[in-house]
Amino acid sequence: DIQMTQSPASLSASLGETVTIECRASEDIYNGLAWYQQKPGKSPQLLIYNANSLHTGVPSRFSGSGSGTQYSLKINSLQSEDVASYFCQQYYDYPYTFGAGTKLELK
Amino acid sequence: EVQLVETGGGLVQPGKSLKLTCATSGFTFSNAWMDWVRQSPEKQLEWVAQIKDKSNNYATYYAESVKGRFTISRDDSKSSVYLQMNSLKEEDTAIYYCTGGGDYWGQGVMVTVSS
Numbered sequence: 001d002i003q004m005t006q007s008p009a010s011l012s013a014s015l016g017e018t019v020t021i022e023c024r025a026s027e028d029i030y031n032g033l034a035w036y037q038q039k040p041g042k043s044p045q046l047l048i049y050n051a052n053s054l055h056t057g058v059p060s061r062f063s064g065s066g067s068g069t070q071y072s073l074k075i076n077s078l079q080s081e082d083v084a085s086y087f088c089q090q091y092y093d094y095p096y097t098f099g100a101g102t103k104l105e106l107k
Numbered sequence: 108e109v110q111l112v113e114t115g116g117g118l119v120q121p122g123k124s125l126k127l128t129c130a131t132s133g134f135t136f137s138n139a140w141m142d143w144v145r146q147s148p149e150k151q152l153e154w155v156a157q158i159k160d161k162s163n164n165y166a167t168y169y170a171e172s173v174k175g176r177f178t179i180s181r182d183d184s185k186s187s188v189y190l191q192m193n194s195l196k197e198e199d200t201a202i203y204y205c206t207g208g209g210d211y212w213g214q215g216v217m218v219t220v221s222s
Contacts, residue, residue: 001171034209036152043204043212044144044152055210087152091209094168096142096154 002026002090006099012107019075021102023088028068032092035064035073038101039084047086048073080106109133109211113203116216119195123220127190129205129213136186137161140208143179143190145201146215155179155203158188173199195220 003026013019023033031051036044046055048064051071061076075082083106088099115127127143140163143155156179159166167179178191188205195218202215 036209043215045212046209049209085150089152089154089209094157095170096157098152098154100151 001095002029002093002097004088004090004097004099006088006102008102009100010103010105012105013078014107015078015080017078019078019082019104021073021086021088021104023066023071023073023099025069025071025090029090029092031067032090033064033066033071034089034091035062036087036089037082037084038087044087075104078106109207111205111207111211111213113205113213113216116203116218118219118221120222121195121197121220123195124191124193125195125218126192127203127205127216127218129188129190131186131188131205131207131211134207134211136207137183141179141181141188142206142208143188144204144206145199145218146204147201153201156190192218197221 005024007022033051035048037047038044047058047062052064063074086102111131113129119125138160140159142157145153145155155170157168158179158181176194181188197220200220204215206212
Protein backbone atom coordinates (compact mmCIF):
# COMPACT_ATOMS: atom_id res chain seq x y z
CA ASP A 1 0.00 0.00 0.00
CA ILE A 2 1.09 3.59 -0.63
CA GLN A 3 1.68 5.40 2.65
CA MET A 4 0.81 9.10 2.89
CA THR A 5 2.79 11.09 5.46
CA GLN A 6 1.13 14.43 6.17
CA SER A 7 2.65 17.31 8.12
CA PRO A 8 2.24 19.11 10.35
CA ALA A 9 -0.36 17.34 12.47
CA SER A 10 -1.57 20.67 13.78
CA LEU A 11 -1.00 24.27 12.85
CA SER A 12 -1.83 27.60 14.42
CA ALA A 13 -1.87 30.68 12.20
CA SER A 14 -3.15 34.27 12.19
CA LEU A 15 -5.80 35.77 9.94
CA GLY A 16 -4.27 36.91 6.66
CA GLU A 17 -1.28 34.59 7.00
CA THR A 18 -0.18 32.07 4.35
CA VAL A 19 -0.26 28.43 5.42
CA THR A 20 1.31 25.37 3.80
CA ILE A 21 0.51 21.72 4.48
CA GLU A 22 2.67 18.93 3.08
CA CYS A 23 2.03 15.34 2.04
CA ARG A 24 4.70 12.84 1.12
CA ALA A 25 3.84 9.58 -0.64
CA SER A 26 5.88 6.42 -0.15
CA GLU A 27 6.20 6.11 -3.93
CA ASP A 28 5.48 8.16 -7.03
CA ILE A 29 1.73 8.80 -7.31
CA TYR A 30 1.90 10.74 -10.60
CA ASN A 31 -0.26 13.63 -9.38
CA GLY A 32 -3.08 11.32 -8.33
CA LEU A 33 -3.69 13.40 -5.21
CA ALA A 34 -6.65 15.19 -3.70
CA TRP A 35 -6.96 17.60 -0.78
CA TYR A 36 -10.06 17.72 1.41
CA GLN A 37 -11.29 20.17 4.03
CA GLN A 38 -13.38 18.91 6.93
CA LYS A 39 -15.10 21.19 9.41
CA PRO A 40 -16.28 19.83 12.80
CA GLY A 41 -19.38 17.67 12.48
CA LYS A 42 -19.36 17.86 8.68
CA SER A 43 -18.29 15.54 5.89
CA PRO A 44 -15.05 16.15 3.98
CA GLN A 45 -15.23 18.55 1.02
CA LEU A 46 -13.02 18.36 -2.04
CA LEU A 47 -10.66 21.31 -2.51
CA ILE A 48 -8.02 20.15 -5.01
CA TYR A 49 -7.78 17.19 -7.38
CA ASN A 50 -5.00 15.97 -9.67
CA ALA A 51 -2.60 17.68 -7.26
CA ASN A 52 -3.18 21.20 -8.57
CA SER A 53 -6.71 21.55 -10.02
CA LEU A 54 -9.14 23.67 -8.02
CA HIS A 55 -12.54 22.05 -7.49
CA THR A 56 -15.58 24.04 -8.59
CA GLY A 57 -16.58 26.73 -6.13
CA VAL A 58 -13.40 26.56 -4.04
CA PRO A 59 -11.88 30.00 -3.32
CA SER A 60 -8.75 30.83 -5.29
CA ARG A 61 -6.75 31.38 -2.08
CA PHE A 62 -6.43 27.57 -2.02
CA SER A 63 -3.82 26.04 -4.30
CA GLY A 64 -2.09 22.72 -4.70
CA SER A 65 1.31 21.87 -6.09
CA GLY A 66 3.86 19.11 -6.26
CA SER A 67 4.85 16.06 -8.22
CA GLY A 68 6.31 12.61 -7.74
CA THR A 69 6.15 11.90 -4.03
CA GLN A 70 5.97 15.45 -2.62
CA TYR A 71 2.79 17.56 -2.59
CA SER A 72 1.56 20.63 -0.79
CA LEU A 73 -1.59 22.61 -0.13
CA LYS A 74 -1.25 26.37 0.29
CA ILE A 75 -3.83 28.70 1.76
CA ASN A 76 -3.18 32.36 1.04
CA SER A 77 -4.59 35.10 3.24
CA LEU A 78 -6.11 32.79 5.88
CA GLN A 79 -9.76 33.47 6.67
CA SER A 80 -11.70 32.48 9.80
CA GLU A 81 -13.82 30.04 7.76
CA ASP A 82 -10.65 28.09 6.88
CA VAL A 83 -10.42 26.73 10.43
CA ALA A 84 -10.81 23.01 9.78
CA SER A 85 -8.94 19.75 9.36
CA TYR A 86 -7.26 19.05 6.04
CA PHE A 87 -6.53 15.63 4.55
CA CYS A 88 -4.61 14.50 1.51
CA GLN A 89 -5.59 11.33 -0.37
CA GLN A 90 -3.80 9.42 -3.10
CA TYR A 91 -5.95 7.77 -5.76
CA TYR A 92 -3.17 6.68 -8.09
CA ASP A 93 -3.34 3.08 -6.89
CA TYR A 94 -5.58 0.81 -4.86
CA PRO A 95 -6.11 0.84 -2.00
CA TYR A 96 -6.62 4.58 -1.93
CA THR A 97 -4.97 6.02 1.17
CA PHE A 98 -5.32 9.18 3.24
CA GLY A 99 -2.86 11.23 5.21
CA ALA A 100 -3.44 11.49 8.96
CA GLY A 101 -4.75 15.03 8.68
CA THR A 102 -3.74 18.55 9.73
CA LYS A 103 -5.82 20.49 12.22
CA LEU A 104 -5.67 24.21 11.44
CA GLU A 105 -6.53 26.66 14.18
CA LEU A 106 -6.43 30.43 14.52
CA LYS A 107 -3.69 31.99 16.60
CA GLU B 108 -28.84 20.01 -6.07
CA VAL B 109 -26.61 17.02 -5.42
CA GLN B 110 -27.69 14.86 -2.50
CA LEU B 111 -26.28 11.68 -1.00
CA VAL B 112 -28.09 10.23 1.99
CA GLU B 113 -26.72 7.29 3.93
CA THR B 114 -28.96 5.08 6.04
CA GLY B 115 -28.75 1.76 7.82
CA GLY B 116 -26.24 2.48 10.55
CA GLY B 117 -26.60 1.63 14.21
CA LEU B 118 -25.33 -0.45 17.10
CA VAL B 119 -24.50 -4.06 16.29
CA GLN B 120 -22.73 -6.87 18.13
CA PRO B 121 -19.39 -8.23 16.94
CA GLY B 122 -19.83 -10.95 14.32
CA LYS B 123 -23.16 -9.61 13.14
CA SER B 124 -24.11 -7.97 9.84
CA LEU B 125 -25.36 -4.59 8.71
CA LYS B 126 -26.24 -3.12 5.31
CA LEU B 127 -25.72 0.54 4.50
CA THR B 128 -27.62 2.32 1.73
CA CYS B 129 -26.66 5.54 0.00
CA ALA B 130 -29.47 7.11 -2.00
CA THR B 131 -28.36 9.81 -4.41
CA SER B 132 -29.85 12.48 -6.64
CA GLY B 133 -28.79 15.51 -8.61
CA PHE B 134 -26.02 13.99 -10.71
CA THR B 135 -25.63 11.27 -13.34
CA PHE B 136 -25.28 8.34 -10.97
CA SER B 137 -24.96 5.72 -13.69
CA ASN B 138 -21.66 7.26 -14.86
CA ALA B 139 -20.21 7.76 -11.38
CA TRP B 140 -17.62 5.66 -9.60
CA MET B 141 -18.91 5.36 -6.06
CA ASP B 142 -16.87 4.90 -2.90
CA TRP B 143 -17.41 4.23 0.77
CA VAL B 144 -15.02 6.00 3.14
CA ARG B 145 -15.07 5.68 6.92
CA GLN B 146 -13.79 7.87 9.73
CA SER B 147 -12.74 6.32 13.00
CA PRO B 148 -13.48 7.84 16.41
CA GLU B 149 -9.85 9.05 16.28
CA LYS B 150 -10.83 11.04 13.15
CA GLN B 151 -8.65 9.05 10.75
CA LEU B 152 -10.16 8.67 7.27
CA GLU B 153 -9.97 5.25 5.62
CA TRP B 154 -11.10 4.39 2.11
CA VAL B 155 -13.22 1.24 2.29
CA ALA B 156 -14.47 0.23 -1.15
CA GLN B 157 -15.22 1.40 -4.67
CA ILE B 158 -17.55 0.29 -7.43
CA LYS B 159 -17.08 1.52 -10.98
CA ASP B 160 -19.78 2.14 -13.58
CA LYS B 161 -21.33 -0.20 -16.15
CA SER B 162 -18.80 0.74 -18.86
CA ASN B 163 -16.13 -0.56 -16.47
CA ASN B 164 -18.09 -3.73 -15.76
CA TYR B 165 -19.02 -2.57 -12.27
CA ALA B 166 -15.50 -3.50 -11.11
CA THR B 167 -15.06 -3.44 -7.33
CA TYR B 168 -12.09 -2.76 -5.09
CA TYR B 169 -11.67 -3.10 -1.33
CA ALA B 170 -9.38 -2.11 1.50
CA GLU B 171 -7.49 -5.10 2.85
CA SER B 172 -9.08 -4.57 6.26
CA VAL B 173 -12.58 -5.33 4.89
CA LYS B 174 -11.86 -7.67 1.98
CA GLY B 175 -13.91 -10.86 2.26
CA ARG B 176 -16.27 -9.31 4.84
CA PHE B 177 -17.75 -6.26 3.06
CA THR B 178 -19.46 -6.14 -0.34
CA ILE B 179 -20.17 -2.98 -2.31
CA SER B 180 -22.97 -2.99 -4.88
CA ARG B 181 -25.12 -0.53 -6.79
CA ASP B 182 -28.52 -0.21 -8.41
CA ASP B 183 -28.40 2.35 -11.20
CA SER B 184 -32.21 2.26 -11.54
CA LYS B 185 -32.44 3.56 -7.98
CA SER B 186 -29.31 5.76 -8.08
CA SER B 187 -28.18 3.96 -4.96
CA VAL B 188 -25.03 2.29 -3.69
CA TYR B 189 -24.86 -0.25 -0.90
CA LEU B 190 -22.35 -1.65 1.55
CA GLN B 191 -23.08 -5.08 2.98
CA MET B 192 -20.98 -5.54 6.09
CA ASN B 193 -20.61 -9.05 7.53
CA SER B 194 -18.57 -10.44 10.42
CA LEU B 195 -18.32 -6.99 11.94
CA LYS B 196 -15.48 -6.22 14.35
CA GLU B 197 -15.13 -3.55 16.99
CA GLU B 198 -12.52 -1.83 14.82
CA ASP B 199 -15.20 -1.30 12.15
CA THR B 200 -16.77 1.30 14.43
CA ALA B 201 -16.79 4.54 12.46
CA ILE B 202 -18.82 7.10 10.58
CA TYR B 203 -19.38 5.72 7.07
CA TYR B 204 -19.60 8.16 4.17
CA CYS B 205 -20.56 7.44 0.60
CA THR B 206 -18.93 9.61 -2.00
CA GLY B 207 -19.19 10.06 -5.73
CA GLY B 208 -15.60 10.09 -6.88
CA GLY B 209 -14.65 12.39 -4.03
CA ASP B 210 -16.64 15.24 -5.56
CA TYR B 211 -19.84 14.66 -3.60
CA TRP B 212 -20.19 13.35 -0.07
CA GLY B 213 -23.08 12.27 2.09
CA GLN B 214 -23.54 13.41 5.66
CA GLY B 215 -22.36 10.04 6.99
CA VAL B 216 -23.93 7.32 9.09
CA MET B 217 -22.61 5.99 12.40
CA VAL B 218 -21.84 2.30 12.80
CA THR B 219 -20.97 1.10 16.30
CA VAL B 220 -19.80 -2.47 16.81
CA SER B 221 -19.90 -3.39 20.47
CA SER B 222 -21.15 -6.13 22.74
